[in-house]
Amino acid sequence: MIKKKRVYKADKKVNPFIGVLLFLISIVLLAVTGPLGFLYGFFRSLFRKGFKGIGEYLLKIAISVDQLGNVMMQHLLNTLWVKKGRYNFGNRDETISSALGRNKKLGTLTGFGNWIDKLLDVIDPNHSLNSIDYYIEPSDQIIDKLAWIHIVDGRILMTRTEGRGNYNIPGGKREPGEGDAKALFREIKEKLGVDIEISSLYFIGIFEAQADGHKPGVLVQKTSYAASYKGELQPAMEIAEMVWLNYKDRHMVSEVDMLIFDFLREKRQLE
Structure with missing residues (x-):
């Protein structure tokens, strides 16, 4: 049997008021419980797997932050990093690097976007291309x-x-x-x-x-x-x-x- 971790459901329409309310609740929860949860996770990873465990834990957080950034900065990134005929930033299930890689393949990066891509390549060769995520939620693109x-x-x-x-x-x-x-x-x-x-x-x-x-x-x-x-x-x-x-x-x-x-x-x- 073929099993793939993927859910094919389009987003349901949300009342704007509900969106604002859930955003405020999430900010409060993050501010109150975030530091406590981070400290507990950090030391739990350290005691169980040592430095390797810390690395794995921080990588998961980094990916989540990257996904958050892809949503929060989507309009700015779509203005500065890509040009007409682009693949849009903003999928909540995708990292910035993944969207950057898709635009690199399409040849739709601006000069600034190409500079960012080359900078990432210095740190990690072919970073954006290797970051393309084929298991993100469906979108109109x-x-x-x-x-x-x-x-x-x-x-x-x-x-x-x-x-x-x-x-x-x-x-x-x-x-x-x-x-x-x-x-x-x-x-x-x-x-x-x-x-x-x-x-x-x-x-x-x-x-x-x-x-x-x-x-x-x-x-x-x-x-x-x-x-x-x-x-x-x-x-x-x-x-x-x-x-x-x-x-x-x-x-x-x-x-x-x-x-x-x-x-x-x-x-x-x-x-």
Whole structure:
């Protein structure tokens, strides 16, 4: 069984008054209990794991502070560090470094943003790129999808949706409450008429790039799996065409699938 620590729920609308009240309560609790909790956690970590324990504890706090900063400073960072077509800072589940890395990949950092990125690279090489978090909560700037990678004799199975020009790795989006396995099984059954063998699911990786047909800064993220199947492959629903492509056909696929093609080529799975 494939298990992933992720919750796919959009934020519910909140009464502004409730937001202000909860903010004030959180500030009071932090001011009163924060110092006590920090001291207890510090010495507990020290006694249990020594200096290593302190390092682990402080790292968790640093990440949380970073996430808080991503929300508190989102408007300032979106003004100073990134330009038009950007990926926005401000996701409460993401660190500043993660959002910085996504903009570095998109090429949307300003001169100031590039300077900050280079400064971080001096401290920790490729810091922002290595900090990109693929397990953050969904947002209107990340289209989350699943992909089924099926390769036979060095060629990968691809599909083309009605009215689209590029080919895509078959898959689709989750429905509310679905896990990866259930959602991928449903999507492949609906679109290609075969049954994915869930027990054979093998995680390949998570790939992310600019989403085709969307405004700049909107990303598509594909969580990709390989798996065996039962049945006969047959295009259905909105699938207009099913083909087998080699690496030389890379220019015919979506931007995110180009990354997957590169990955599979490096692994010598795609000819």
